[in-house]
Amino acid sequence: MKLTRNGRQWGAMVSLAAMLTVAGCSAAGGEIVQAGSVLTDSAENDFAPSVVVTTTILGSVVSDIATCAVGDDSRVAVLMPLGADPHDFQASSAQVAQMAKADLIVANGLGLEEGMLDALENIEADGGVVMEIASLLDPLPLGNLDGHVEDDHDDHAEDDQELEDPAAEEEAHDHGDFDPHFWFDMERMAQAAELIGAELALTGGEAYETCGVSVAADIRATELDVITTLEEIPERDRILVTDHDSLGYFATRYDFRIVGVVIPGGSTLGETNSQELAALVATMTTENVAAIFGDTATNSELLDVLASELDSDVSVIQLYVGSLGGPGSGAETYQEMMLINAALIAQGLS
Numbered sequence: 001m002k003l004t005r006n007g008r009q010w011g012a013m014v015s016l017a018a019m020l021t022v023a024g025c026s027a028a029g030g031e032i033v034q035a036g037s038v039l040t041d042s043a044e045n046d047f048a049p050s051v052v053v054t055t056t057i058l059g060s061v062v063s064d065i066a067t068c069a070v071g072d073d074s075r076v077a078v079l080m081p082l083g084a085d086p087h088d089f090q091a092s093s094a095q096v097a098q099m100a101k102a103d104l105i106v107a108n109g110l111g112l113e114e115g116m117l118d119a120l121e122n123i124e125a126d127g128g129v130v131m132e133i134a135s136l137l138d139p140l141p142l143g144n145l146d147g148h149v150e151d152d153h154d155d156h157a158e159d160d161q162e163l164e165d166p167a168a169e170e171e172a173h174d175h176g177d178f179d180p181h182f183w184f185d186m187e188r189m190a191q192a193a194e195l196i197g198a199e200l201a202l203t204g205g206e207a208y209e210t211c212g213v214s215v216a217a218d219i220r221a222t223e224l225d226v227i228t229t230l231e232e233i234p235e236r237d238r239i240l241v242t243d244h245d246s247l248g249y250f251a252t253r254y255d256f257r258i259v260g261v262v263i264p265g266g267s268t269l270g271e272t273n274s275q276e277l278a279a280l281v282a283t284m285t286t287e288n289v290a291a292i293f294g295d296t297a298t299n300s301e302l303l304d305v306l307a308s309e310l311d312s313d314v315s316v317i318q319l320y321v322g323s324l325g326g327p328g329s330g331a332e333t334y335q336e337m338m339l340i341n342a343a344l345i346a347q348g349l350s
Ligand SMILES: [Zn+2]
Pocket: 087, 181, 244, 245, 246, 266, 267, 268, 322
């Protein structure tokens, strides 16, 4: 197997997931992908696993892998509608039932899906296989303001060796101390595609693993274009203020400095007060900040008020943060979304 697994913990999870998904699949009698094809001794590999994905962003990547592997027979459902804020989305009872029947649920994890924590926990307790991808990608801590984490960008998998106490690590994740917004680091998303492909290959066959690798390659190629776009921004202007603490991975990987967030913390559901806002206005004035970055999936009212408080000309720019864009937005896939975000950031800081 060519794929490099991301750490020891993942190896154990894959084995467990293999047992669960294979058992689940044969009991449910999954669909045969190629009708009329001769079943070989690896008959279980001819099922297209049914996958439920929580966010539209992960949905884009998982759909690409499944479509590459089995074409129109891919069975991928995305729970959140376009434009939904993943922090406060709640699954309907029909969606919970759908998750309970799925061979695999791909969730972001690290507390991103705040409105779905109970649903995901219950499904896992009932034997469902939930792959929380963010925790498998060497997550960064939240609140890394004013300066970027020293990171050599290329050996996230090796960094896993530092996590010596899995129980303590797990507890930290449960308390939301890690930043869930990993998709702003395209190398981490490429690794996610490889991990998801390998997981789906356990029930769906090798094509899923191959396709995970090819989708990862496409993401890495797109990242080169993102980096080229961001290179236009001079060092001194690489300053970010965001509506919540959502661009930590972006700042770390692409060398930006986050000098403030409007709503403290890693969630759009946090709160701020007039003192904190006054402090932010002062920081933005000192740092000569050119733009405040919001999210198309959330209301920008507070950001507009803040911008109007500042003497200098500060623009409010809506990025695609928690959700892909709708038809015609130019942000209809994960790769498009990152390209458009890079262009918006380069434009906003120039
Ligand atoms: Zn967020």
